[in-house]
Amino acid sequence: MQADFQTALRLLAKHEGGWSDRDRDADPGGKTMYGITQSTYNDWCDQKGKPRGEVRNIAYAEAAAIYRANYANPIRYEDLPPGIGYAVFDLAVNAGVSKAARLLQEVLGIRQDGIVGSQTLAAVRAANLPDLIKRYCAARRKWQLRLKNAKHNPGWVTRINDVERDALRMAGEADKARRPGQSVNDARKAAVAARGDVVTEPPLDHVPDDGRSAKAYGRARAPASEYVAPATGAAALIGAAADTAASAGDLHDNLARFLPPWLWFVVLAGVIGYLCWRVWRARAD
DSSP states (O other): HHHHHHHHHHHHHHHHOEEEEOOOOTTTOOEEEEOOOOOOOHHHHHHHOOOOOOOOOOOOOHHHHHHIIITTTTTTGGGTTTTTHHHHHHHHHOOHHHHHHHHHHHHSSSOOOSOHHHHHHHHHSOOOOOHHHHHHHHHHHHHTTTTGGGGTHHHHHHHHHHHHHHHHHHHHHHHOOOOOOOOOHHHHHHHHHTTTTOOSOOOTTTTTTSSSHHHHHSSSSSOOOOOOOOOHHHHHHHHHHHHHHOOOOHHHHHHHTTTTTTHHHHHHHHHHHHHHHHHHHHHHO
């Protein structure tokens, strides 16, 4: 299992990179090293009874220990099938354990309590794994790209696409290596052993060690507090109307990227002029 977790860390390092300290509007995580925020590191130091230090000076081995204790263990990484475990783990790091678990439960159509327990594990194992990975990443993409700080983080799209691709590859390798009657964990170990993928340090040489990499690689924290669980009944109808309005807003934002402000003014003036002409004609008739 250690080797498989190292694989997940290697993939995660591509997006989390090294040091980052961006504007809070773009990244609410603030000072971050290896994806570990200063706040998370302070809590870790307090739990371990050690003096707080600058997160920028954290050793990678300690960062890996935090990833395991704070993110991998709470989402039951070792009990989730290969691929979907990595996808949930990546979102847990990016947006929090509860958010990652709730989104998984939403996709599975079960009660969303933010805790990966026996019910969630049973539903995952009963699902078609490649399809589940695709639906999970699609749901993440839809949610995350509608956050208010998404415009500051175009790298989120790249990150989610990479996670989906790598998760599907991990699932496929485990499926090929699995023998009849073999457990999920044994199949995972066999796939990792066949790949020989054991990493002790993150591959950070290709990631700039500054705030630019955070934007390009989708490192910024996604505020989990903005997550809203699906509603039912009347609330669902209200939500559908809100989604329609949001879609219109998204269309406006996308068009605004390509049309200059002065052209918008011309279009608006033309529409107003046309409406005034219609009113005048109606009164004349």
